[in-house]
Amino acid sequence: MGQGGNIGDTAQLIGCPVCDELHQLSRPDEGHRALCRCCGTVLITSRxxxxxxxxxxxxxxxxLVIAxxxxxxxxxxxxxxxxxxxxxxxxxxxxSGLLVLVSVATVLLIVLVPLMRTALLVYVIAPxxxxxxxLPRARGAFRTAQALRPWAMTEVFSIGCAVALVKVSDLxxxxxxxxxxxxSVLSLIVVVADRYLCSWSIWTALEEAEPT
Ligand SMILES: [Zn+2]
Known part of the structure; x- marks a missing residue:
């Protein structure tokens, strides 16, 4: 299931965010996902x-981030x-010095960006x-949350720390x-939450609730 069909003249289209391939829109069955036929990116998840x-x-x-x-x-x-x-x-x-940059980057990527992203998602999805x-400017908030996704590096940080600590454990x-x-738990939750997050469903819901 889930693959787009031939592109019809009047069909609603959905574009793959990774490879730009166009697909005819077909909603997947409950619990299934629609994938891009070229690169396999998840286009729609129905849960x-x-x-x-x-x-x-x-x-x-x-x-968890605050704690x-x-x-x-x-x-x-x-x-x-x-x-x-x-x-x-x-x-x-x-x-002082270059390490200040490291501190700022750490706090930004590990704490502030994940916090901001989850707050934006709650702002958009809760109503x-x-x-x-x-809520006002929900579209902009969702666009920002999606743009922040690659910059929320909690899981990268956890893995990096585990590797570094194993290396210094001799000393x-x-x-x-x-x-x-x-x-560690945070990294798992972030992955699970992202699997539930279907941007097509949220854009559609925003559009239905507040047509332009
Ligand atoms: Zn694709």
Missing amino acids: DRAGINILALSVAVMV ATIFPFLSIDAAGIANRVSLWDVATSFR LEFDRPP AHLEFGPAFWMF
Whole structure:
């Protein structure tokens, strides 16, 4: 299922966001997905209760991002000196030089962008889910949320930290704090939430609720 057919004259078309191939619009059955016939990109996902699931997962992401920033990320024990640091401690410990850029980038990509993106998604999806008219500038908010997707790097960060910590584990005794596990859970939630997120469904719902 799910592949576009021949392109008809009056048919509604859907374009692949990756390869620009045009497909005739056909809504997939419940629980199925429509894929691009050229590159396999998911064009439409049809899932019951997708909206409410995205809302629940978005709230979980926001709580976890904030908690994971404040709780200790790891404790390090070398030559009898023990220390526990949170992501916030690390990000705010550099006040001059090139490392300030690293701190700013870390806070931006790991904390602020994921927070902003989930907040925008809640802003757009919550009214649709509860049969209310979309909030002002909902289209712009959704476009921004989609544009921010590649810049939310929580999962990249978690994997990078795991690799780096394994490499330094010979030099010092390291223990993961609660924040590390929160970031691991976060990475999974972000992937699951993105599987529920069907931009075609949201654009269609926005259009039906507020025709131009
Ligand atoms: Zn494609």
